Amino acid sequence: MQNRLLSGDMPRSTVLALILGAILLCLAFAPFLFPGVRSVDTAARICIFIVLVASYDLMLGYGGIVSFAHTMFFGIGAYGVALASTHMGRGFDALLVGSASGALVAAALALVIGLFSLRVPAIFFAMITLAVASAVAVPVSQLSNLTGGEDGLTFQTPRALGPAFKFGDELFGVRLNGKLLAYYFVFVGALVLFLLMLRVVNSPFGRVLQAIRENDFRAEAIGYRVVFYRVAATCLSAAIAALAGSLYAVWLRYVGPDTTLSMELMIDILLMVVIGGMGTMYGAVIGATLFVVAQNYLQNLMGAASDAVAAVPVLPELLNADRWLLWLGVLFILSVYFFPTGIVGRLRGARA
Amino acid sequence: MSDPILKLEGVFTDIAQYHILQGVDLDVPRGAVTMLLGRNGVGKTTTLRTIIGHWRARKGRILLDGEDITTTPTPAIARLGVGFVPEDMGIFADLTVEENMILAAVSGPLDPNRLERVFAAFPPLKTFWRAEAGNLSGGQKQMLSIARVMAEERRLYLIDELTKGLAPAIISTMARALRDLKARGASILLVEQNFAVAKALGDHAHVMDDGRVIWSGAMAELAGDADLQERLMGLSVEA
Amino acid sequence: MSAAPQHAPKMAQLSLSDRLGPWMPVLLIPILIVLGFLAIPSTSSWLTLTVSGLAMGMMIFIMASGLTLVFGLMDVINFGHGAFVSVGAFVGISILLMLGHMTEAPSLVLNLLAVLAAVLVAMLATGAMGWAFERVIVKPVYGHHLKQILVTVGGLIVVEQLIIVFWGPEEIYLMRPEALQGAITFAGAALEKYRLVAVGVGLVVFAAMRFVLRRTKIGLIVRAGVENGEMVQALGYRLRLVFVGVFIAGSALAGLGGVMWGLYQEVITAHMGNQAMILIFIVVIIGGLGSVEGCFIGALLVGLMQNYVAFLEPKVALISNIGLMVAILMWRPMGMIPVVKAK
Numbered sequence: 029m030q031n032r033l034l035s036g037d038m039p040r041s042t043v044l045a046l047i048l049g050a051i052l053l054c055l056a057f058a059p060f061l062f063p064g065v066r067s068v069d070t071a072a073r074i075c076i077f078i079v080l081v082a083s084y085d086l087m088l089g090y091g092g093i094v095s096f097a098h099t100m101f102f103g104i105g106a107y108g109v110a111l112a113s114t115h116m117g118r119g120f121d122a123l124l125v126g127s128a129s130g131a132l133v134a135a136a137l138a139l140v141i142g143l144f145s146l147r148v149p150a151i152f153f154a155m156i157t158l159a160v161a162s163a164v165a166v167p168v169s170q171l172s173n174l175t176g177g178e179d180g181l182t183f184q185t186p187r188a189l190g191p192a193f194k195f196g197d198e199l200f201g202v203r204l205n206g207k208l209l210a211y212y213f214v215f216v217g218a219l220v221l222f223l224l225m226l227r228v229v230n231s232p233f234g235r236v237l238q239a240i241r242e243n244d245f246r247a248e249a250i251g252y253r254v255v256f257y258r259v260a261a262t263c264l265s266a267a268i269a270a271l272a273g274s275l276y277a278v279w280l281r282y283v284g285p286d287t288t289l290s291m292e293l294m295i296d297i298l299l300m301v302v303i304g305g306m307g308t309m310y311g312a313v314i315g316a317t318l319f320v321v322a323q324n325y326l327q328n329l330m331g332a333a334s335d336a337v338a339a340v341p342v343l344p345e346l347l348n349a350d351r352w353l354l355w356l357g358v359l360f361i362l363s364v365y366f367f368p369t370g371i372v373g374r375l376r377g378a379r380a
Numbered sequence: 381m382s383d384p385i386l387k388l389e390g391v392f393t394d395i396a397q398y399h400i401l402q403g404v405d406l407d408v409p410r411g412a413v414t415m416l417l418g419r420n421g422v423g424k425t426t427t428l429r430t431i432i433g434h435w436r437a438r439k440g441r442i443l444l445d446g447e448d449i450t451t452t453p454t455p456a457i458a459r460l461g462v463g464f465v466p467e468d469m470g471i472f473a474d475l476t477v478e479e480n481m482i483l484a485a486v487s488g489p490l491d492p493n494r495l496e497r498v499f500a501a502f503p504p505l506k507t508f509w510r511a512e513a514g515n516l517s518g519g520q521k522q523m524l525s526i527a528r529v530m531a532e533e534r535r536l537y538l539i540d541e542l543t544k545g546l547a548p549a550i551i552s553t554m555a556r557a558l559r560d561l562k563a564r565g566a567s568i569l570l571v572e573q574n575f576a577v578a579k580a581l582g583d584h585a586h587v588m589d590d591g592r593v594i595w596s597g598a599m600a601e602l603a604g605d606a607d608l609q610e611r612l613m614g615l616s617v618e619a
Numbered sequence: 620m621s622a623a624p625q626h627a628p629k630m631a632q633l634s635l636s637d638r639l640g641p642w643m644p645v646l647l648i649p650i651l652i653v654l655g656f657l658a659i660p661s662t663s664s665w666l667t668l669t670v671s672g673l674a675m676g677m678m679i680f681i682m683a684s685g686l687t688l689v690f691g692l693m694d695v696i697n698f699g700h701g702a703f704v705s706v707g708a709f710v711g712i713s714i715l716l717m718l719g720h721m722t723e724a725p726s727l728v729l730n731l732l733a734v735l736a737a738v739l740v741a742m743l744a745t746g747a748m749g750w751a752f753e754r755v756i757v758k759p760v761y762g763h764h765l766k767q768i769l770v771t772v773g774g775l776i777v778v779e780q781l782i783i784v785f786w787g788p789e790e791i792y793l794m795r796p797e798a799l800q801g802a803i804t805f806a807g808a809a810l811e812k813y814r815l816v817a818v819g820v821g822l823v824v825f826a827a828m829r830f831v832l833r834r835t836k837i838g839l840i841v842r843a844g845v846e847n848g849e850m851v852q853a854l855g856y857r858l859r860l861v862f863v864g865v866f867i868a869g870s871a872l873a874g875l876g877g878v879m880w881g882l883y884q885e886v887i888t889a890h891m892g893n894q895a896m897i898l899i900f901i902v903v904i905i906g907g908l909g910s911v912e913g914c915f916i917g918a919l920l921v922g923l924m925q926n927y928v929a930f931l932e933p934k935v936a937l938i939s940n941i942g943l944m945v946a947i948l949m950w951r952p953m954g955m956i957p958v959v960k961a962k
Contacts, residue, residue: 074934088765091825094764094765094768094769126888142946143705147948147949147952148904148948148952148953149908149952149953151696151764151908152904152908152948154698154768155694155900155903156900156904156944158896158897158900158901159897159900159901159940159941160941160942161895161936163897163937163938163940166934166937167934167935167938170934171934212738221706291893295772295776298769298772302769314758319824346784348784350783350788351780351783351784353776353780354776354777354780354781354784356776357773357774357776357777357780358773358777360769360773360776361756361770361773361774361777364760364766364769365760365770365774366758368766394624427867432853434849443801452856453852453855454849454852454853455856455858456855457851457854457855458853459855464853466849466850467753470847470849470850470853472842472843472847472850473846474842474843474845474846474958475842475843475846477840479843482836482839483836483840483843483851483854483856484854486854486855486856523712525789528854538795541888565680
């Protein structure tokens with residue numbers, strides 16, 4: 029059963045299995061284990077980022093393709109739900125239409141970029157996606173009447189997912205309301221998408237992708253159409269990123285350029301996937317969890333450390349809570365050099 | 381063959397996961413033309429590239445005048461006086477003929493006397509002195525690649541495929557240029573597919589097969605023994 | 620082998636399109652300027668926009684030239700190049716602010732001296748930073764594009780954050796020195812002095828770069844190295860040293876571009892290099908990675924396009940440059956002046 033769910037891709041390390049199990053348990057019972065608006069919000073973000081980062085890993089870690097347009101796909105999914113909910117009214121039909129069309133548009137756009145990039149040297153891909161993603165972000169923040177511009181869009185999700193909806197009293201001291209349902213909507217959605225991706229990378233399709241990453245000339249020589257696999261991976265990855273964006277929109281009931289399209293978010297994804305471990309899927313789980321928790325709680329710690337060294341010049345500035353990205357950047361460079369397989373690779377290696 | 385200018389001792393070279401050279405032993409005597417022969421894909425080009433340092437030997441030693449150059453960086457090997465003509469000629473197509481020649485003279489400005497000799501051997505280079513090398517014909521490019529190693533005094537010349545794909549007229553121009561070099565006492569290690577050229581130019585020969593040298597001796601001996609050629613290289617001299 | 624017939628030297632005949640081919644990219648610039656003239660109703664606006672487009676193009680060229688050569692020489696793609704732009708701007712502008720008494724004085728000489736000092740210090744700082752960046756960040760990942768992209772992005776994050784540590788998170792506003800403020804009127808169009816100066820500086824840098832690449836031995840080595848680095852080494856030149864030199868020079872130029880960009884915008888932020896990178900990438904891609912001439916032409920096209928379109932329809936300025944990139948890559952997939960690679 030377990031083997032089938034994970035598509036035969038077991039953690040292959042006791043420590044890793046324990047960590048993953050703990051993360052799964054914590055996320056599954058987050059509203060009961062960590063009651064409080066902020067911690068549940070953190071848990072929901074972790075769920076969404078796991079999917080987003082895993083979909084990026086599908087391209088980067090399995091396909092060896094570096095794209096800087098991933099937040100664009102994420103944003104398309106988020107805006108899809110927001111626009112559908114705004115124009116169709118609150119309801120699950122709007123969510124369905126919004127997320128489905130978001131995923132389709134993202135996949136179609138990925139197809140266009142992918143086909144176009146076939147004409148040009150592979151090294152251009154990363155640069156082209158960077159330019160395209162930045163260019164797309166501009167009209168989104170300027171077409172105010174459609175997208176809400178810089179302010180973004182606030183909209184209503186189905187009643188059943190709102191805090192006003194109550195379906196019982198309390199369970200273990202947790203109020204049974206729509207917000208709780210919304211969390212489980214996000215959790216189940218993320219879990220299904222993640223297991224789906226696990227299935228994809230362990231299917232024959234995923235194996236060919238990895239063969240291409242290792243040696244594309246040889247894969248081509250064996251008779252695989254490298255181009256087809258690369259483009260297909262890009263499209264699939266884009267569609268799943270869009271669905272993650274839809275989940276994000278459902279959870280926040282708001283979309284804006286900063287939360288879904290910014291280059292900072294892109295960099296965050298890159299950090300999460302590399303630190304967690306490229307080409308492992310589970311790396312996305314660990315990377316996203318670590319990153320979101322750090323984002324929310326490490327800053328307090330750094331703030332305290334900064335106060336402690338207030339007397340020393342420069343050091344307080346370096347330890348300033350807002351500078352945590354600096355240390356993450358250093359960690360990122362070090363992990364590319366020394367642990368190119370990230371935390372997951374490290375854990376698996378330690379066992380072997 | 382005492383005191384060779386170049387000596388390879390048990391050289392092993394890998395390219396990616398493939399073991400290309402599997403213990404090459406060979407000597408290049410001073411002041412003579414040594415042929416490196418063998419069928420396609422037996423490791424002749426890899427041998428030359430290992431000597432100049434483009435590939436690194438995993439095992440074994442390479443001695444230039446008794447000095448171990450196995451791990452010496454390529455530019456330093458070149459500056460020890462090893463001139464290299466690669467299989468693809470290595471012409472800088474974006475640069476003019478003149479600029480190619482200026483670069484070939486590593487240690488200073490071009491020597492006018494040498495340049496005269498180059499022009500005498502290869503008149504087209506004078507005609508197209510200021511033309512982009514990329515616009516030269518195949519034969520003219522090969523002339524330029526040989527002219528580049530003639531731009532300075534070298535201790536050893538490594539030439540990969542002197543006559544590949546060239547018209548007969550140009551082949552004889554090349555052969556003449558090489559004979560001229562040899563007459564001035566040059567030591568040359570030459571990979572050549574054209575057996576007639578090998579016979580005409582070579583003093584010594586090494587035959588390779590499967591990443592090893594399987595026969596070494598005088599070129600005349602190999603040239604005179606059709607059975608031996610058949611056995612070593614699977615070819616009979618073109619009638 | 621019998622006596623050979625005399626070999627008759629002969630150049631391959633070029634067809635008309637082959638002859639015209641190399642000039643097409645250069646022709647695109649006047650074509651775009653004419654198109655701008657047709658699209659923009661007022662001649663004086665068109666003139667103003669053309670000058671600012673050229674100025675912007677020159678600055679992008681100065682920032683991008685190092686990146687394209689670094690790629691051409693060692694196949695290294697540096698996503699952190701924008702960091703040099705930001706650092707150059709911050710160092711240079713800091714010097715200018717320190718020399719406030721010189722920049723505010725109504726003396727051309729004092730103004731220029733202050734700017735010169737700022738530029739020199741900024742270039743020294745970014746050059747030194749380039750040296751360190753090459754050693755620490757780039758050198759360990761030679762020959763591995765994926766790691767290069769990741770590590771240089773990491774380097775960019777770290778540098779950006781360090782800028783915030785030293786200069787604070789707020790954007791810094793500045794005034795151009797007296798002599799570089801204001802505009803001159805020409806044929807009814809207001810042409811900002813600073814933009815004219817930027818065009819001049821860009822031309823000088825381009826001319827100097829061409830001189831070095833065409834007329835000096837080190838330039839020959841660089842050009843030959845872009846085409847076939849292995850052969851350059853087999854001739855006896857230490858390509859790595861040349862590469863480090865080019866990396867440092869390219870970083871210093873990016874620093875110069877940063878100062879100029881900062882003076883142009885009259886505001887600097889830690890992210891400015893990041894934003895500049897988008898245009899820089901478009902420029903090096905359409906120019907042909909590794910080609911300085913292509914980079915120059917590409918930068919002018921992008922600068923002009925950006926300014927014309929921003930005037931006609933501000934929202935699509937950046938999109939129009941993406942369109943330009945797509946169109947050029949459909950025409951020449953390797954960029955306008957593709958670099959011949961031996962391998």
